[in-house]
Amino acid sequence: MGYTLGIWDGHDAGAALLQDGKILYAANEERFTKRKLEINFPNHAISAAISYAKIKHSDVDNIAYSTTEFTKTLERIFPSMKENYYKFRRRKILKPMFENARHKIKYTLTGIGPLPLCEAASSHIINRKLKRMGFRGYRLYAIDHHLSHAACAAFTSGQGRKLVITLDGLGDGLSGSVSILDNGKLERVMRIGAQDSLGIFYEQITNIVGMRELEDEGKVMAMADYSYPFSSEENRFSDLFSLSGTRLRARHSAARQYDILSAIGWQMPREQFAYMAQQLVEMLVEKLISNLIDRYNIQDIAVSGGLFSNIKANMKVRSLGNVKSMYVFPHMGDGGIALGAALYCHYLTDKISVQKFSAYLGDEYSEEDTVDYIKKHKEFSYNIEGKTESARHASELISKENYILWFNGRMEYGPRALGNRSIVGSSSSEQVKELLNMKVKRREWFQPFAPSVLESEVERLFEYDNKGYDKFMTSAYAMKKEHLMRERSVVHVDGTARPQMVGDENLEYKELLAGVKKQTGFGIVLNTSFNIHGSPIVMSPSDALLMMKQSGTKHMFINGVFVTNRKIR
Numbered sequence: 037m038g039y040t041l042g043i044w045d046g047h048d049a050g051a052a053l054l055q056d057g058k059i060l061y062a063a064n065e066e067r068f069t070k071r072k073l074e075i076n077f078p079n080h081a082i083s084a085a086i087s088y089a090k091i092k093h094s095d096v097d098n099i100a101y102s103t104t105e106f107t108k109t110l111e112r113i114f115p116s117m118k119e120n121y122y123k124f125r126r127r128k129i130l131k132p133m134f135e136n137a138r139h140k141i142k143y144t145l146t147g148i149g150p151l152p153l154c155e156a157a158s159s160h161i162i163n164r165k166l167k168r169m170g171f172r173g174y175r176l177y178a179i180d181h182h183l184s185h186a187a188c189a190a191f192t193s194g195q196g197r198k199l200v201i202t203l204d205g206l207g208d209g210l211s212g213s214v215s216i217l218d219n220g221k222l223e224r225v226m227r228i229g230a231q232d233s234l235g236i237f238y239e240q241i242t243n244i245v246g247m248r249e250l251e252d253e254g255k256v257m258a259m260a261d262y263s264y265p266f267s268s269e270e271n272r273f274s275d276l277f278s279l280s281g282t283r284l285r286a287r288h289s290a291a292r293q294y295d296i297l298s299a300i301g302w303q304m305p306r307e308q309f310a311y312m313a314q315q316l317v318e319m320l321v322e323k324l325i326s327n328l329i330d331r332y333n334i335q336d337i338a339v340s341g342g343l344f345s346n347i348k349a350n351m352k353v354r355s356l357g358n359v360k361s362m363y364v365f366p367h368m369g370d371g372g373i374a375l376g377a378a379l380y381c382h383y384l385t386d387k388i389s390v391q392k393f394s395a396y397l398g399d400e401y402s403e404e405d406t407v408d409y410i411k412k413h414k415e416f417s418y419n420i421e422g423k424t425e426s427a428r429h430a431s432e433l434i435s436k437e438n439y440i441l442w443f444n445g446r447m448e449y450g451p452r453a454l455g456n457r458s459i460v461g462s463s464s465s466e467q468v469k470e471l472l473n474m475k476v477k478r479r480e481w482f483q484p485f486a487p488s489v490l491e492s493e494v495e496r497l498f499e500y501d502n503k504g505y506d507k508f509m510t511s512a513y514a515m516k517k518e519h520l521m522r523e524r525s526v527v528h529v530d531g532t533a534r535p536q537m538v539g540d541e542n543l544e545y546k547e548l549l550a551g552v553k554k555q556t557g558f559g560i561v562l563n564t565s566f567n568i569h570g571s572p573i574v575m576s577p578s579d580a581l582l583m584m585k586q587s588g589t590k591h592m593f594i595n596g597v598f599v600t601n602r603k604i605r
């Protein structure tokens with residue numbers, strides 16, 4: 037019992053704090069340092085967790101970190117390696133010589149799993165950093181990478197027996213795992229080796245089409261729908277993997293696979309290349325999970341790991357006849373590892389603590405704090421409206437084909453803005469979509485925006501499967517044909533959308549949606565994350581005001597305070 041801290045010091049670093057197994061706080065380091073998908077030790081997120089809980093560092097009983105594989109340990113010993121890769125991956129440096137060779141070295145080295153010495157060295161370095169921050173008298177736990185992913189999915193999925201599946205690039209020598217959550221026990225029953233990684237395959241595709249690996253995979257998925265369709269027999273990637281029952285195998289090493297993909301990529305348009313990759317991944321994931329369900333005879337599944345950020349593959353899995361319910365942990369990538377490590381650690385030290393996940397786990401700010409920030413900027417005027425009036429007022433502006441900035445309560449944990457740090461606009465306005473794409477967010481034109489929709493409107497607007505409302509935008513759903521034209525700013529070219537289905541978990545946001553329904557007849561809005569291109573989602577009122585200024589936005593609602601930028605007409 038007591039406090040358990042989870043930390044993750046890799047791609048999208050972060051921290052999470054549990055009190056007696058209950059999630060108290062979780063945030064990623066990028067929100068503090070303003071470097072997207074930050075890789076450095078999460079000093080800020082840890083400090084924020086401690087101060088949110090109003091405890092001393094010495095009050096923390098157990099601390100869990102994750103991943104002790106060879107390369108991760110090497111990066112802990114030589115942090116400059118990590119920084120170099122970060123800049124290389126994000127294309128913040130000129131194209132280096134031997135780029136191809138660098139990729140291949142990475143694929144070879146990262147395949148090496150955890151070694152006994154690595155855990156000792158990693159723990160030594162982590163302990164040193166923790167002690168420097170003031171932690172004393174705690175026990176340190178190193179939690180396996182895929183157990184951390186599995187713990188996220190299992191322990192936040194709600195009650196019941198579950199088949200827990202993880203799929204990602206790789207971590208601690210694996211690219212996937214299967215566990216069973218039953219009666220207080222999480223037991224791993226299957227492993228998928230790092231050499232058979234669908235995540236690495238997709239990462240390589242992303243890189244070859246000229247995008248940033250570990251960041252732009254969603255763009256590749258969106259681009260795939262702009263290809264003309266072709267059959268799986270014509271798919272030139274189809275022999276790169278084999279699936280026999282529940283046995284997934286890659287035909288080649290990751291380095292060899294990269295060469296093969298590069299050669300094919302050279303010969304064809306990007307959208308067709310992306311289409312083939314997406315088709316293969318959907319087919320394999322769908323079949324693999326279907327076979328796993330039949331093998332273990334459990335029809336309720338909980339999933340995590342970066343591959344499950346692929347909402348089109350998730351849609352296929354959700355639609356399987358033998359899936360009764362599907363829970364996708366919303367922070368499925370490595371950004372969620374801090375929470376997973378903490379949850380698994382608590383499972384080891386005390387007992388299982390299954391809870392329903394709320395994404396609102398970050399920092400919050402009082403109305404007084406908010407007003408203090410606003411007063412510092414002369415170009416802003418403000419009016420304290422209160423949260424109910426703000427929701428009504430915002431819905432009125434949105435219904436008149438505007439967009440607004442909506443900042444309320446605790447920051448979301450995970451990649452999606454879910455109505456607490458969101459840009460909200462009309463779902464039926466081409467003009468708002470264009471404005472957001474070109475001026476505010478500066479996104480690629482082919483990336484669709486996603487909607488937030490009232491739970492009570494889901495069946496009216498979408499082909500809904502009755503397998504549980506999707507609170508966290510983790511799957512695509514087909515929109516009903518009769519609404520496609522009207523909802524054109526939130527529907528992808530294939531007629532699907534990635535909705536957040538809003539109920540009582542966010543009352544203010546629900547009220548805003550109800551206001552929009554009152555005025556337009558439809559309880560649906562466009563919801564995109566509150567940030568500008570290339571920056572993380574805003575955290576504090578001062579971040580929000582800066583973004584408002586930089587994007588030339590006129591209206592913002594922030595914790596019940598209505599803010600207007602006087603310089604914008």
Ligand SMILES: [Fe+2]
Nearest residue numbers: 204207342370
């Ligand atoms: Fe991972």
